[in-house]
Amino acid sequence: MKFSFSPEQEEFRGAVRRFLADRSPTKEVRRLMATEAGWDTAGWKALNSELGLCAVRIPEAFGGHGFGFGEHCIVLEEMGRALACAPYFASTVLGAGALLNGASAAQQAALLPGIASGDTVATLAAAEDRGGWNANATTLAATKSGTGWRLNGHKSFVLDGHTADLIVVLARAPGSTGTAGLSLFAVRGHAAGLGRRALATMDATRKLARLEFADVDAQLLGDEGAGAAAFERTMVEAAACLSNEMVGGAARLREDALAYAKMRIQFGRPIAAFQSMKHKQADMLLEVELAKSAAYYAAAALDDGDADAPAVASLAKAGASDAYLQTAIHAIQVHGGIGFTWDHDTHLWFKRAKSSEVMFGDANEHRERMLRLWAA
Amino acid sequence: MSEANESAVRAEVRAWLEANWDPSLSLIEWRNRLVDSGWGAPSWPRQWHGRDLPAGLVPAVDEEFARAGAVGVAKVGIRVMAAAVLLAHGTDDQKRRFLRRSLTGEDAWCQLFSEPGSGSDVAGASTRADFDGTKWIVNGQKLWISGAQKADWGLLLARTDWNRPKHAGLSFFVIDMHQPGVVVQPLQQMNGHSTFNQVFITDAIVPPENQVDAIGNGWAVATTTLMHERRISDGIGRWTMRASERAGRVYEEERVEIEIALAPYKWYPNRAGRVDLVLPRAKETGAIHDPVIRQEIAKLLVLAKSAEWTGRRARSAQEQGRPQGPEGSIGKLAASHIARAAARVHTAISGADALLTGPASPLDGTIAEILVSVPATSIAGGTDEIQRNIISERVLGMPREADADKGKPYKDVPRNVVG
Numbered sequence: 001m002k003f004s005f006s007p008e009q010e011e012f013r014g015a016v017r018r019f020l021a022d023r024s025p026t027k028e029v030r031r032l033m034a035t036e037a038g039w040d041t042a043g044w045k046a047l048n049s050e051l052g053l054c055a056v057r058i059p060e061a062f063g064g065h066g067f068g069f070g071e072h073c074i075v076l077e078e079m080g081r082a083l084a085c086a087p088y089f090a091s092t093v094l095g096a097g098a099l100l101n102g103a104s105a106a107q108q109a110a111l112l113p114g115i116a117s118g119d120t121v122a123t124l125a126a127a128e129d130r131g132g133w134n135a136n137a138t139t140l141a142a143t144k145s146g147t148g149w150r151l152n153g154h155k156s157f158v159l160d161g162h163t164a165d166l167i168v169v170l171a172r173a174p175g176s177t178g179t180a181g182l183s184l185f186a187v188r189g190h191a192a193g194l195g196r197r198a199l200a201t202m203d204a205t206r207k208l209a210r211l212e213f214a215d216v217d218a219q220l221l222g223d224e225g226a227g228a229a230a231f232e233r234t235m236v237e238a239a240a241c242l243s244n245e246m247v248g249g250a251a252r253l254r255e256d257a258l259a260y261a262k263m264r265i266q267f268g269r270p271i272a273a274f275q276s277m278k279h280k281q282a283d284m285l286l287e288v289e290l291a292k293s294a295a296y297y298a299a300a301a302l303d304d305g306d307a308d309a310p311a312v313a314s315l316a317k318a319g320a321s322d323a324y325l326q327t328a329i330h331a332i333q334v335h336g337g338i339g340f341t342w343d344h345d346t347h348l349w350f351k352r353a354k355s356s357e358v359m360f361g362d363a364n365e366h367r368e369r370m371l372r373l374w375a376a
Numbered sequence: 377m378s379e380a381n382e383s384a385v386r387a388e389v390r391a392w393l394e395a396n397w398d399p400s401l402s403l404i405e406w407r408n409r410l411v412d413s414g415w416g417a418p419s420w421p422r423q424w425h426g427r428d429l430p431a432g433l434v435p436a437v438d439e440e441f442a443r444a445g446a447v448g449v450a451k452v453g454i455r456v457m458a459a460a461v462l463l464a465h466g467t468d469d470q471k472r473r474f475l476r477r478s479l480t481g482e483d484a485w486c487q488l489f490s491e492p493g494s495g496s497d498v499a500g501a502s503t504r505a506d507f508d509g510t511k512w513i514v515n516g517q518k519l520w521i522s523g524a525q526k527a528d529w530g531l532l533l534a535r536t537d538w539n540r541p542k543h544a545g546l547s548f549f550v551i552d553m554h555q556p557g558v559v560v561q562p563l564q565q566m567n568g569h570s571t572f573n574q575v576f577i578t579d580a581i582v583p584p585e586n587q588v589d590a591i592g593n594g595w596a597v598a599t600t601t602l603m604h605e606r607r608i609s610d611g612i613g614r615w616t617m618r619a620s621e622r623a624g625r626v627y628e629e630e631r632v633e634i635e636i637a638l639a640p641y642k643w644y645p646n647r648a649g650r651v652d653l654v655l656p657r658a659k660e661t662g663a664i665h666d667p668v669i670r671q672e673i674a675k676l677l678v679l680a681k682s683a684e685w686t687g688r689r690a691r692s693a694q695e696q697g698r699p700q701g702p703e704g705s706i707g708k709l710a711a712s713h714i715a716r717a718a719a720r721v722h723t724a725i726s727g728a729d730a731l732l733t734g735p736a737s738p739l740d741g742t743i744a745e746i747l748v749s750v751p752a753t754s755i756a757g758g759t760d761e762i763q764r765n766i767i768s769e770r771v772l773g774m775p776r777e778a779d780a781d782k783g784k785p786y787k788d789v790p791r792n793v794v795g
Contacts, residue, residue: 312681
């Protein structure tokens, strides 16, 4: 288990950070979050042509760079820091992740190179109106139709679901219950019978969609009935990856609040000179650094193939959920009234903290998952 | 350092131990032999019982001692800090008189810094040392002194000049604890243990040759001592050290030495909250099935694991020779949070049994002891509030707290009245 980044990794982080500082200032975040798509082709292309970021964790055999979660999570942390508006998490963590965990080698060879180059934007559709990200709650029906499959039902809370080219869908065989009878399917974004509607989300920097399936043509991924395990694995990875994205945002909030406290003068001195501010900043540092350690550890556990990775990923998600939101609350408080305005940027991260807290299960849910693994 | 160098050192240690290690000697006889050889404190100068070895090679020497089962120099108690501080700041005469007997364990030491009137503000000491023309006369009261009853010598921080500002008026001395002017009284803590003492000093005498470093330079010497204290308590863990269980006179005597030194610290693991006991207790009591308690347990584990990995991040950076990031500064504050959270969880798990204490209470009284020991964690070795000041000022670069006593002659600074 590694507990620090190599010089090469630090260099990579620096390159990503510079790129995002240049390409994704909050002015650009605000422009993109006001669009229905939530991202644009020019920025997405630059992400891939200049740094090849979508390829990071995709194996070299499938057009990727073959790095691990360590490197992938560096990108995600920096994206969380910059609040970059791009379908990166959806495509590389969820879409590519589900394919790597559930598709056959031939399917991976066919589908992953497009994701690696950024030409294909993928996502994963699992949650529905009810039940969150629990596979058990899946109702979307998959029925055989000649050599292919037909999907009927709905999905919701699908990350970038209204703009993705390729949607991996968790569906169930009619009459099955629980985690049995679940399979993963690939659906084209423009498939006939697929209705896609962007949801009005509180966090405008993270677009979600509701999808209606009416006899939509689908390709079975991997083996029939093997969807639950692949989906669960993808959710473990998503929890670890999102934790890293979250600690990036939390660190940025903390640093911005500190800079503001040093600059803002009240009662004839910088508010940073007040002990209540100093102690709050010390507490913020504690919370952010603890959450970082867990997020980094979770990424390393996945790379090491550690059997404890699912528990550790849940631990990291629980820690990051609490720390990010708490940091955002503190950050607004440090800024005072200006921090509650639309024009000030802090609320953009506050809302990302909120959406991240809930996405893939909140802190309570992940604490329970962790404890089930560690204490039955 | 090269590997060749390390293997040469290992070979040399091994050869010396083969020729000299003898578990039938008395502890003091053996340690005198060890001190003569320089292998007891290998990173020290040759002139002072060492071998001028780079600090990086010391672990190799320790490993060779462990392999041979050989006992080292005395490593428990304040004597370790006393030796380090005298090596750095003492006169040759002081080194001659004190170093050997600290290494052999013949002399025991205590550290007379904190006072009833100066806790977080240690430099605000008001114990006074006045020179009467031939000797220093010391008057005052010291507090939180561990090992004072058994100490032969004390490292004393005292005020020698009341007209100078706080830090500049302090001087550092070695005081003989065996004199009528020094009275030691144990202090009982809220958990019933007595780890610390009060030391009342009335017209006690310090000869001029026991003055350490220059008059007015006491704060710098005290800072060296505290630095060593941090390193020692971070490193070997004074209260968890174990003696060898082998037979032989030298082993038996070392076991006694360690047992006596560690006895006052028996409760220390419990003040950290004993996170290790949480899951076994929850299963044993059935509390593991309570969804509310499960959440509390999980919150504690998230905190404790995250803090453990944060410590490993900090150490990993250090091992690679890179400066620690801010993660290296939060361990003590995290430990306080963990201890408090653990006490809450232990209470929830125990239910009504948390009302009890003593052998008939859960885990033979351990849970009760945890509950009444945890408050020490956020105070001892720097309160949480001081930790937050240090983090915000030194790590985050926020403005320093205003010192109301800055630049003022100490005699004019408001102080606690201790009576």
